[in-house]
Amino acid sequence: MRLSGRDISCVRGGRQVFSGLNFETASGEALAIVGPNGSGKTSLLRLIAGLLTPAGGSIELEGADAEFALAEQAHYLGHRDAIKPALSVSENLIFWRDFLGGAAFDPQATLVEVGLEHAADLPASFLSAGQRRRLSIARLRAVRRPVWLLDEPTNALDAAGQGMFAKLMADHLADDGLIVAATHMPLGIAARELRLEGAR
Secondary structure (H helix, E strand, O other): OEEEEEEEEEEEOOEEEEEEEEEEEEOOOEEEEEOOOOOOHHHHHHHHHOOOOOOEEEEEEEOOOOOOOHHHHEEEEOOOOOOOOOOEHHHHHHHHHHHHOOOOOOHHHHHHHHOOHHHOOOEHHHOOHHHHHHHHHHHHHHOOOOEEEEEOOOOOOOHHHHHHHHHHHHHHHHOOOEEEEEOOOOOOOOOEEEEOOOOO
16 A cells, blocks of 8 residues: 655645645555644645645555545544543544444453543543543544544653554554654654655
């Protein structure tokens, strides 16, 4: 499986964020998008996720399931944690499994992976910022998708949480997944860098 972008241009609010951008990454690889604030890291992730339309160029996923669009084969983990506060921690995972069309799974086992098994029955509104991030990460594990698009994924995570997530990312890559992450911080896994310079 190979994810590539060719001659991509991005315009937001009438301003050209970047143009002529090329990238490529494959199964088992991580690509870290780095650069200053405003350089277009989040915009590039949103273009790959299908949440924005490129002003030019193309983004393709080759060697994946041809019946599904790239967006249907990717998880997008953004700045905000996609959590329903009135549902319990377990119910949030089950909601996402049903919404995304995932196979049956054991929510408790997934919560053990992210260190939230003790909070399974708590309303998500009771969680700290770090725990909410852990729950968002659990969603990546609850429904199998080969492409992970991560925007500052270690935000709000303590050192233990960062170590936990690094292991989950390494496991995903070992299972032939691929990762594209916008980050200011080291991911804790081997990753090639794509540097965006932003407007000068």
